[in-house]
Amino acid sequence: MEPNNHGHESRSESGFRWVLTNEERSNIAKILEIEEDTISHVKGNIMCRERIECSGCGKLSGLDDLVHNAVAMRVHSRDFILGVMAGGPQTRAYAHKMECSNCSHGYEGVFINWGGYMDD
Numbered sequence: 673m674e675p676n677n678h679g680h681e682s683r684s685e686s687g688f689r690w691v692l693t694n695e696e697r698s699n700i701a702k703i704l705e706i707e708e709d710t711i712s713h714v715k716g717n718i719m720c721r722e723r724i725e726c727s728g729c730g731k732l733s734g735l736d737d738l739v740h741n742a743v744a745m746r747v748h749s750r751d752f753i754l755g756v757m758a759g760g761p762q763t764r765a766y767a768h769k770m771e772c773s774n775c776s777h778g779y780e781g782v783f784i785n786w787g788g789y790m791d792d
């Protein structure tokens with residue numbers, strides 16, 4: 673099956689680049705209860721698959737959803753997430769089952785944070 677192209681990402685050798693949008697950055701700041709400036713250097717991350725549309729509300733999956741899920745499901749602590757985001761790229765791949773941070777509808781499949789965060 674050919675993946676849908678939403679025009680937001682480009683294929684790279686190691687995965688799909690999810691470039692952080694201003695809206696996502698703002699959502700992440702709210703979820704982590706931090707100032708947006710704290711993560712102003714975060715450019716996005718490399719995922720195993722393209723963003724998909726939430727079948728509940730139409731929102732595109734994003735890094736804000738990953739953060740929302742990590743916090744909501746207590747996969748990682750806020751401090752850990754903040755440390756990873758502030759500390760730059762890391763190489764461990766994390767598989768996440770993900771739900772929409774906007775309407776809590778589950779996205780289909782599993783999302784893997786493939787190549788860590790973008791550093792360029």
Ligand SMILES: [Zn+2]
Pocket residue numbers: 726727728729730731772773774775776777
């Ligand atoms: Zn949704």
